[in-house]
Amino acid sequence: MSDKLKDLLQNGPVAINIGIFDFAETLKSQGAEVVHLNWNPPAGGDPELIELLDQLL
Amino acid sequence: MATGAQPSSDIKQKIESANAEAVKRINAAEPVLVDIAPAREVIPGLGNRMILHSGPPVDWQNMCGAQRGGMIGAVLFENWAGSVDEASRLLENGTIQFEPTHHHQSVGPMAGTISPSMPVWVVENRTFGNRAFCRQVEGRQQFGDYSDSALEGLRQWRDIWAPSLRKGLLQMGGLELKPIIAKALTMGDELHNRPVAASSLFANALACPMIEAGVGRDDLLSTLNYITKHELLFLGLSMASGKASVDPAAGIEYSTVVVAMARNGTEFGIRVSGLGEEWFTASSPRVNGLYFPGYTEKDAGADMGDSAITETAGWGGLVLAGATGILGLVGGTPEEALAYSKEMRQITVTTSSNYRMPVFGFKGAPLGIDIRKVVQTGITPIIDTAIAHRNPGYSIIGAGLVRAPLECFKKALLRFGRKYGIAEPIKGSISPPFGKGR
Numbered sequence: 001m002s003d004k005l006k007d008l009l010q011n012g013p014v015a016i017n018i019g020i021f022d023f024a025e026t027l028k029s030q031g032a033e034v035v036h037l038n039w040n041p042p043a044g045g046d047p048e049l050i051e052l053l054d055q056l057l
Numbered sequence: 058m059a060t061g062a063q064p065s066s067d068i069k070q071k072i073e074s075a076n077a078e079a080v081k082r083i084n085a086a087e088p089v090l091v092d093i094a095p096a097r098e099v100i101p102g103l104g105n106r107m108i109l110h111s112g113p114p115v116d117w118q119n120m121c122g123a124q125r126g127g128m129i130g131a132v133l134f135e136n137w138a139g140s141v142d143e144a145s146r147l148l149e150n151g152t153i154q155f156e157p158t159h160h161h162q163s164v165g166p167m168a169g170t171i172s173p174s175m176p177v178w179v180v181e182n183r184t185f186g187n188r189a190f191c192r193q194v195e196g197r198q199q200f201g202d203y204s205d206s207a208l209e210g211l212r213q214w215r216d217i218w219a220p221s222l223r224k225g226l227l228q229m230g231g232l233e234l235k236p237i238i239a240k241a242l243t244m245g246d247e248l249h250n251r252p253v254a255a256s257s258l259f260a261n262a263l264a265c266p267m268i269e270a271g272v273g274r275d276d277l278l279s280t281l282n283y284i285t286k287h288e289l290l291f292l293g294l295s296m297a298s299g300k301a302s303v304d305p306a307a308g309i310e311y312s313t314v315v316v317a318m319a320r321n322g323t324e325f326g327i328r329v330s331g332l333g334e335e336w337f338t339a340s341s342p343r344v345n346g347l348y349f350p351g352y353t354e355k356d357a358g359a360d361m362g363d364s365a366i367t368e369t370a371g372w373g374g375l376v377l378a379g380a381t382g383i384l385g386l387v388g389g390t391p392e393e394a395l396a397y398s399k400e401m402r403q404i405t406v407t408t409s410s411n412y413r414m415p416v417f418g419f420k421g422a423p424l425g426i427d428i429r430k431v432v433q434t435g436i437t438p439i440i441d442t443a444i445a446h447r448n449p450g451y452s453i454i455g456a457g458l459v460r461a462p463l464e465c466f467k468k469a470l471l472r473f474g475r476k477y478g479i480a481e482p483i484k485g486s487i488s489p490p491f492g493k494g495r
Contacts, residue, residue, distance in 0.1 A: 042433050049432055049467060052474045055065040056072060056313070057429045 063478055068311070072429075075312035076406045079330050080425040083370065084410045086302035087183040090232040090294060093223040095215075097173035100161050100190050104173075106137065109158040111169025111363040112321025113336040117149050121322030121341075123358045126201025126449030127168025128155065134198070134208050135172050141203060159317055159328070162304070163190040164296045164363035167199040167445055168322075175211065176219030180234065180297035182305065189300035191363075193219070194292040197452040200445040207452065213279070221280040225267035232262055234298050235411060241291070242372070242412050242422065247380035249364055249373030250387060250441045250456055252291035259291050260284040296363065299370035306330055313473060314406060315426040318369050318438065318461055322361035322445070327465045329428055332472055339464035344444050346457015347388050358447040360459045365440050371409050371424040374439035374458065375401045379414045386456045387441045397439045398423070404430040404438070428473070431466040 014033045017024035024036040043049035096103055103109065108131045110124055120128070125145075132144035132153060147153045158165045165171050170192070177190040192199075193214045197207035226232060237258045244254035263284065267277055284290055307316040312330035319326055326336040341359035348354065367373035377383070378398035381391045395416070401423040402408070408421030426438055437460045444455035473479075 040435050043467075044435055044463075046467075049470065052470060052479060053429060053433050055479050056069065056470075056473070057433060 068477060068479065071311040072313055075309045075331060076314050076425065076427065079306040079309050079312045079314040079316075080407045082185070082305045083302055083424060085184045086235075086298075086305070088180050088234045088238075088298035088301045089183050090178060090226060090234055090297075091181045091188075092179035093176050093219050093226060094179055095173065096171050096175050096177045096190070096192070099177065099179050099188075100163055100171070102161050103171070104154055106152065107154040107156065107173070108132070109161055109163055109165060109169065109171040110155050110321060111158055111165050111167065111361060112319045112341075113324050113326030113338050114157050114160075115321045115323050117155075119323050121358050121361065122448040123201035123361060123445035123451070124168040124170075124322050126203055126451070127170040127199055129449060130198040130201070130203035130208060130211075131170040131172040131175075133203055134211050135174060144203075157319070157321075158363055159319055160334075161190075162188060162300070163192075164300045164319075164366050165192050165199070166194045166292060166296065166364050167362040167443060168201060169363050170199065174215060176215055176223070178293050178297045180294070180301045181231075182301040185305040187301060187304050189297045189304060191293045191297035191300070194289050194296075196289075200443070200451060200453045201449045202452045203450060213283075217276050218280045218283045221267055221272045221276045222263055222284070224270040224272050225263045228270035229262075229266040232259075234294060237262070237291075238295065238298060238372075239412055242376060242379060243415050245380055245382050247367075247373055247376045247383060247441065248295040249292065249367040250289075250443065251380045251383035252295055253288045253382075255291035255295065256284070256288055259294065292364065292367075295372065296366050299366040299372065302370050303366065308333065311477065313428045313470075315369055315428060315438075318365040318426075318440070319363045320360045320365065322358050325360060325462050325465060327428075327461070327469060329469045329473070332469060332476065335472065337465045337469040337472065339462035339468075342459050342462055344442060344455075344457040344459045345388065346444050346455045347386065348444070348455035349453070352446075352454040356446055356451075356454055358445045360440075360442060361445055362442065364442060365438075365461070368438050368440050369426065371405070371412060371422045374441045375405075376412075376414055376422045377439065377441060378416045383441060387458050389458060400436055401439065403434055404436050428466045428469045431463070432470050435463060437461045437463050437466065 018037045024034045027034045129144045138144035241255035246254045309330045314330045317328040324338040326338040377394040405423040406425030409424045412422045413419045
């Protein structure tokens with residue numbers, strides 16, 4: 001068993017939460033260690049605007 | 058790719074060059090107060106029976122309550138009608154014309170009403186020779202209060218304060234505003250809702266010249282009392298300075314820099330340098346704010362006024378981190394204000410080479426709102442502003458923070474794509490995870 005796997009089993013995972021902040025808060029409230037990354041899909045996920053931005057930015 | 062579409066790399070380069078030129082022009086601006094004159098004498102195209110209003114174009118039927126109140130007040134102030142009902146009729150039947158301030162090189166706070174006999178600040182951008190105009194800032198008629206006591210403030214401005222200041226200003230040969238603005242930004246001002254330091258600096262600058270110009274004792278005392286106690290006095294000057302500074306950046310082909318943000322209480326509109334004079338609009342948002350005793354958010358009208366020209370120029374909400382004293386009026390915490398100003402750097406082209414923020418180690422204020430970055434990030438400009446009542450006849454009822462609607466920027470970006478021959482996107486061609494509904 002690798003050291004990393006041992007560490008995971010003994011100390012539990014560290015979660016990386018991307019996007020919706022409430023998910024990070026929920027995990028934290030359960031005692032989990034969470035790193036939150038503030039992220040939104042470009043242009044709110046609108047495909048027309050994403051394609052346009054690809055050509056402009 | 059659609060016929061006539063340009064290679065993506067070419068257009069990106071053209072946009073970068075155009076935007077660099079736009080912010081270069083804004084940075085190079087040298088706003089100077091050169092006169093304080095009746096609007097009819099200085100504002101191009103202002104008709105004899107015309108009132109200018111804030112925001113994008115709007116007709117009487119769709120005009121919000123506070124702006125209607127401001128218009129009625131202006132009609133009464135000009136003595137074009139003897140009653141509120143008569144004033145409303147003249148406005149409704151088209152006897153009195155009204156047009157947006159921005160269509161006349163002007164800006165106006167809240168309802169933004171500028172009528173022919175109102176003295177306006179005349180600010181000249183000495184670098185480019187263009188002029189911009191803004192009316193007096195006060196807390197009553199511009200919010201829709203048309204009572205006689207509210208109009209008395211306009212009359213005193215017209216008959217005593219503006220003429221006295223004009224004499225002093227002409228005595229000193231004009232007043233450079235850039236040093237005042239730069240200094241005020243290091244003194245806790247953001248030049249929108251908090252121009253306290255700038256107002257004091259302005260009062261200091263005009264006091265002696267008014268005496269030297271021979272302003273009579275009574276008028277002098279009245280004017281000194283006015284300018285030394287009016288904490289929002291400089292807002293009219295920062296608005297005119299913002300307009301004079303940003304206007305030369307308009308009309309640059311391929312530029313995606315915002316050159317106007319303005320609201321009429323019904324719609325929020327933006328103009329973009331490379332898209333001519335077209336307005337891109339969305340419904341005016343609600344302001345998240347604090348209210349004066351006796352009022353709640355149920356009384357509030359939607360966001361209104363041309364004062365967002367200060368944010369367009371890189372002040373106001375964009376530099377909120379340096380003006381935490383304003384938070385007692387508009388709400389929020391210093392940490393939030395810091396976060397707002399950091400966030401604004403994500404949607405701007407550059408930082409100001411003139412206007413610096415001590416809180417960020419004297420780095421320049423965010424400058425040049427870019428519609429591409431706004432749409433990409435979903436971060437919209439933050440504006441700190443006052444709140445008017447939803448009905449005509451009221452003075453200021455509160456102040457707060459508001460975000461420009463994302464919809465304006467999306468519409469502008471789509472128009473930009475069409476104007477400059479960008480290939481029409483193929484619906485549904487985007488791969489997951491960005492596709493709609495995923």
